[in-house]
Amino acid sequence: MFAPENARSFRRIFALLLLLAATALLSVAAGRYPVSVSEVFDVLAEKILGRDAGVSERSVSVIWNVRMPRVILACLIGCSLSAAGAAYQGVFQNPLASPDILGASSGAAFGAALALLAGTDGFGVAVSSFSFSLVAVGTVCLISRASGGKRALTMILAGIVVGALFTAGISFVKLVSDPTDQLPAITYWLMGSLSGGGREGLAFAFIPAFSGCLLLFALRWRINVLTLGDDEARSVGVNVSAVRSAVISGASLVTAASVAVGGIIGWVGLVVPHLARRVVGNDYRVLMPASMVFGALFLLLIDDAARCLSTREIPIGILTSFVGAPFFIWLIMRTETER
Amino acid sequence: MMLNVSGFGFSYGRNRVLENVSFHVGEGELLVVLGPNGAGKSTLFRCILGFENGFEGTIELGGTDRKRMSVAEGAAFAAYVPQFCEAGFDYGVFDMVLMGTTARTGIFSVPGASERKKAEEAMERIGISRLKNRNFMRISGGERQMVLIARALAQDARLLVMDEPVSNLDYGNRTKGLECVKKLTRKGYAVLLSAHDPNLAFGYADKVLALGGGTVRAFGTPDAVVVPDLIRGLYGVGARIVSVDGVKCCLPNAGKDDA
Numbered sequence: 001m002f003a004p005e006n007a008r009s010f011r012r013i014f015a016l017l018l019l020l021a022a023t024a025l026l027s028v029a030a031g032r033y034p035v036s037v038s039e040v041f042d043v044l045a046e047k048i049l050g051r052d053a054g055v056s057e058r059s060v061s062v063i064w065n066v067r068m069p070r071v072i073l074a075c076l077i078g079c080s081l082s083a084a085g086a087a088y089q090g091v092f093q094n095p096l097a098s099p100d101i102l103g104a105s106s107g108a109a110f111g112a113a114l115a116l117l118a119g120t121d122g123f124g125v126a127v128s129s130f131s132f133s134l135v136a137v138g139t140v141c142l143i144s145r146a147s148g149g150k151r152a153l154t155m156i157l158a159g160i161v162v163g164a165l166f167t168a169g170i171s172f173v174k175l176v177s178d179p180t181d182q183l184p185a186i187t188y189w190l191m192g193s194l195s196g197g198g199r200e201g202l203a204f205a206f207i208p209a210f211s212g213c214l215l216l217f218a219l220r221w222r223i224n225v226l227t228l229g230d231d232e233a234r235s236v237g238v239n240v241s242a243v244r245s246a247v248i249s250g251a252s253l254v255t256a257a258s259v260a261v262g263g264i265i266g267w268v269g270l271v272v273p274h275l276a277r278r279v280v281g282n283d284y285r286v287l288m289p290a291s292m293v294f295g296a297l298f299l300l301l302i303d304d305a306a307r308c309l310s311t312r313e314i315p316i317g318i319l320t321s322f323v324g325a326p327f328f329i330w331l332i333m334r335t336e337t338e339r
Numbered sequence: 340m341m342l343n344v345s346g347f348g349f350s351y352g353r354n355r356v357l358e359n360v361s362f363h364v365g366e367g368e369l370l371v372v373l374g375p376n377g378a379g380k381s382t383l384f385r386c387i388l389g390f391e392n393g394f395e396g397t398i399e400l401g402g403t404d405r406k407r408m409s410v411a412e413g414a415a416f417a418a419y420v421p422q423f424c425e426a427g428f429d430y431g432v433f434d435m436v437l438m439g440t441t442a443r444t445g446i447f448s449v450p451g452a453s454e455r456k457k458a459e460e461a462m463e464r465i466g467i468s469r470l471k472n473r474n475f476m477r478i479s480g481g482e483r484q485m486v487l488i489a490r491a492l493a494q495d496a497r498l499l500v501m502d503e504p505v506s507n508l509d510y511g512n513r514t515k516g517l518e519c520v521k522k523l524t525r526k527g528y529a530v531l532l533s534a535h536d537p538n539l540a541f542g543y544a545d546k547v548l549a550l551g552g553g554t555v556r557a558f559g560t561p562d563a564v565v566v567p568d569l570i571r572g573l574y575g576v577g578a579r580i581v582s583v584d585g586v587k588c589c590l591p592n593a594g595k596d597d598a
Binding site (some may be wrong): 089090093094095156218219221222224225227228230231232234235236237238239240243269277281282283285 | 417
């Protein structure tokens with residue numbers, strides 16, 4: 001499965017996975033309520049192996065019910081958004097593509113705003129946001145199918161238009177919402193946060209995000225070939241429209257699932273794939289898994305900062321922009337070194 | 340017959356590009372397609388490769404109707420060597436060649452050991468194994484063209500469709516590239532190659548297809564097809580055919596306006 005000359009890249013990915021696991025453990029221990037790493041191990045042993053380690057009820061609850069789901073959710077969303085970004089960059093042959101290129105984020109935000117206006121609970125918000133995200137991407141696909149010209153280009157243009165429409169829709173929902181409680185809730189949701197999510201968020205997002213990531217990982221060689229352009233890809237035997245549709249479906253699914261439970265978390269899907277490109281190169285056989293692991297690590301660290309930096313939680317979308325934008329500038333300015 | 344085109348016609352909307360085009364290419368033959376810009380050379384190639392399906396007449400690859408072939412079947416028979424590769428990202432040369440084996444790789448899998456061997460053999464055959472660990476964007480234009488040819492060989496197709504493969508190469512690379520292609524035809528590959536320079540027909544072509552005015556102007560051996568009248572008809576300039584040491588050569592009538 002793995003070619004010999006890629007062995008080095010896969011060792012790197014394996015090392016990154018170990019780093020991710022260690023970071024995840026430390027992240028569970030980090031936070032305002034003090035928990036030690038050994039307690040984390042004890043709770044894991046108690047819950048998984050059924051061995052009673054005598055950890056206090058409060059610690060068990062914090063570790064198992066609050067922090068573990070949140071850490072896993074951060075990893076899942078980081079992994080998903082990065083995989084989606086890398087996939088879109090490949091199928092659109094566009095290094096600037098990110099998960100919201102087809103309007104998935106704007107659609108999700110509109111759906112969430114609408115649900116918050118209607119006064120539904122967290123689950124209702126996730127469902128509405130997830131559905132509208134897919135509606136947005138579906139609309140983009142229909143528009144591009146109905147128009148002539150290059151499919152990849154018309155999709156990007158349709159994505160911009162549909163995104164703008166849903167953004168206008170959000171503004172309208174904000175306008176008619178109750179300024180004392182609904183408006184702040186919508187505004188806060190738009191900034192992105194994993195604080196509300198936890199177990200429910202994980203339960204909601206896990207299946208679509210995981211299956212979408214699996215699909216994108218499986219299609220990694222085909223994505224390589226798609227970056228050659230439609231004609232060349234077809235000439236070497238790739239059914240371009242079918243494979244592109246599959247990639248777009250997978251990427252949209254993971255984006256919708258992520259945004260539905262985490263709100264708008266920008267920059268991850270753009271910055272992380274580029275970081276991975278710098279480290280492992282452009283070959284999607286390695287780039288796709290590398291983006292996934294880097295993304296999980298990146299968002300996990302950002303989420304740790306979001307909940308630990310100050311007494312009041314900082315919305316994660318703000319932090320990813322604060323960190324992602326300068327980081328991207330650094331990536332652009334750093335002259336490419338000979339590999 | 341590797342390729343048999345009969346009664347071919349194509350329109351972009353109301354714009355009639357080609358009509359009544361018939362020709363054939365056999366095993367081991369190199370067919371040079373001549374014609375002015377916009378004569379429809381690329382359109383014809385696109386239809387043969389299956390990029391466009393709305394054509395009239397029939398295109399047969401190895402006796403099978405092109406329109407009935409799946410993308411993978413078409414790729415197993417005809418390979419495409421473009422003038423440029425517009426890859427969005429920089430890949431290693433070896434990975435680039437390896438992409439030629441995609442038709443034989445399952446949709447959810449990656450190329451395995453036999454595909455890698457195919458790619459290595461393809462690079463060896465045209466003598467570019469030394470480029471294996473280089474990056475595609477960082478080698479010269481001539482080397483890139485050779486890599487694209489290697490990719491076509493890794494594809495294991497018997498018909499190579501080359502759209503102006505040497506138009507952007509310097510004199511040395513052009514000659515090397517054409518020699519390489521000529522050698523492949525001796526191994527049984529059929530090659531379809533479009534070019535701007537009628538001189539290519541003399542050194543390398545087994546047959547020449549001249550497209551102009553929306554149809555076939557001439558089809559046959561280089562000696563019979565490339566004559567001053569044809570050059571004037573295709574390109575609107577006077578030319579003469581001279582013979583140097585037994586090799587024919589097409590020269591422009593410089594300075595002499597005999598129009």
